Amino acid sequence: MLHTINKSPYTKNSLDTCLRMAKEGSAILLIEDGVYAALTGSEITSTVETAMKKHTFYALSADLEARGIQDRVIDGIKVVDYAGFVDLAAENSGVQSWL
Amino acid sequence: MADEMDEMMEGGEIKKLMYMTRTAPYGTVYALEALEVVLIGAAFEQDVCMVFADDGLFQLKKGQNTEATGMKNFSPTYRALEMYDVEKLYVEKESMDARGMTEDDFIVDVEVKTSDELTSMMEDMDIVLNF
Amino acid sequence: MKFSIAVHEGPYTHEASDTAYQFVTAALEKGHEIFRVFFYHDGVNNGTRLSTPPQDDRNVIKRWSELAEKHGLDLVVCVAAAQRRGIADADEAKRNGKDADNIAPGFRISGLGQLIEACIQSDRHLTFGD
Numbered sequence: 001m002l003h004t005i006n007k008s009p010y011t012k013n014s015l016d017t018c019l020r021m022a023k024e025g026s027a028i029l030l031i032e033d034g035v036y037a038a039l040t041g042s043e044i045t046s047t048v049e050t051a052m053k054k055h056t057f058y059a060l061s062a063d064l065e066a067r068g069i070q071d072r073v074i075d076g077i078k079v080v081d082y083a084g085f086v087d088l089a090a091e092n093s094g095v096q097s098w099l
Numbered sequence: 100m101a102d103e104m105d106e107m108m109e110g111g112e113i114k115k116l117m118y119m120t121r122t123a124p125y126g127t128v129y130a131l132e133a134l135e136v137v138l139i140g141a142a143f144e145q146d147v148c149m150v151f152a153d154d155g156l157f158q159l160k161k162g163q164n165t166e167a168t169g170m171k172n173f174s175p176t177y178r179a180l181e182m183y184d185v186e187k188l189y190v191e192k193e194s195m196d197a198r199g200m201t202e203d204d205f206i207v208d209v210e211v212k213t214s215d216e217l218t219s220m221m222e223d224m225d226i227v228l229n230f
Numbered sequence: 231m232k233f234s235i236a237v238h239e240g241p242y243t244h245e246a247s248d249t250a251y252q253f254v255t256a257a258l259e260k261g262h263e264i265f266r267v268f269f270y271h272d273g274v275n276n277g278t279r280l281s282t283p284p285q286d287d288r289n290v291i292k293r294w295s296e297l298a299e300k301h302g303l304d305l306v307v308c309v310a311a312a313q314r315r316g317i318a319d320a321d322e323a324k325r326n327g328k329d330a331d332n333i334a335p336g337f338r339i340s341g342l343g344q345l346i347e348a349c350i351q352s353d354r355h356l357t358f359g360d
Contacts, residue, residue, distance in 0.1 A: 020214040082256035097357035139342040
């Protein structure tokens with residue numbers, strides 16, 4: 001299943017709840033303000049790096065670039081464009097849009 | 100409207116549909132409008148369940164009185180869900196514990212499920228609708 | 231593959247409508263089918279033709295209308311949510327005794343059943359919202 005997160009982990013608990021409920025091996029795509037979870041060297045980084053052992057993380061390039069953080073992304077998070085987002089939605093068995 | 104719905108529902112297989120609601124009532128309209136979707140959705144006779152996680156479980160708190168705010172108290176509607184054959188109401192245990200709530204706080208009977216239990220349920224769904 | 235999309239937020243305040251638009255555009259370019267885009271909650275505000283954004287900004291509403299015309303997209307605004315927020319087509323305006331309508335080209339107003347039907351009929355459903 002593909003999980004999308006569109007909230008900053010600093011203001012909302014969407015990422016935490018997603019990590020509680022996502023099955024091991026899920027794909028997690030950070031979009032909109034959710035891309036702030038991809039920041040390296042932050043207090044969230046270790047949470048995300050631990051979660052990356054169970055899940056594959058992706059971040060939407062357009063939203064990273066819009067926020068000027070495209071060069072500060074945790075190693076191992078795959079950066080995808082909108083076409084890549086569509087592929088992820090199609091390849092996975094379903095989409096859970098955490099709001 | 101009824102004819103339109105009959106047409107839509109004809110000949111389809113039954114899908115597993117989960118409504119996931121994670122917002123408190125009144126502060127925003129999402130909880131109320133989610134409930135409206137669930138009530139309309141009942142006409143489609145799918146295999147539905149409703150999950151209350153995070154602040155969503157506050158929708159079910161007993162003793163809501165909206166009089167002074169001037170808003171409509173829609174909490175009694177959750178009691179009507181059973182009549183619409185929406186019988187599988189789940190509250191996430193972790194969210195409930197974190198908020199110091201217990202099953203006795205809720206206006207309807209719910210099943211408390213751990214996040215791990217909800218994980219496998221969610222994977223089994225055809226559709227998850229989020230509010 | 232057949233996708234259905236729900237947009238839960240209005241234009242400009244939240245990025246939801248922008249992301250949904252970019253997703254739909256990319257999906258169409260890849261040859262996927264968009265069964266329906268359903269606008270709910272404040273998302274119904276994407277369906278007003280009275281929006282006038284600054285010239286140097288994107289026109290969220292016009293962009294949806296043009297995409298609908300080009301690809302025959304079904305853009306559905308929820309009637310109950312629209313009534314609350316003052317989005318009306320000619321029929322709705324007349325029925326509710328209003329002096330004007332404001333629905334944008336390519337959008338239509340219909341019931342919540344259209345959302346459930348879209349989910350049932352599609353291979354994937356995605357929600358963009360707050």
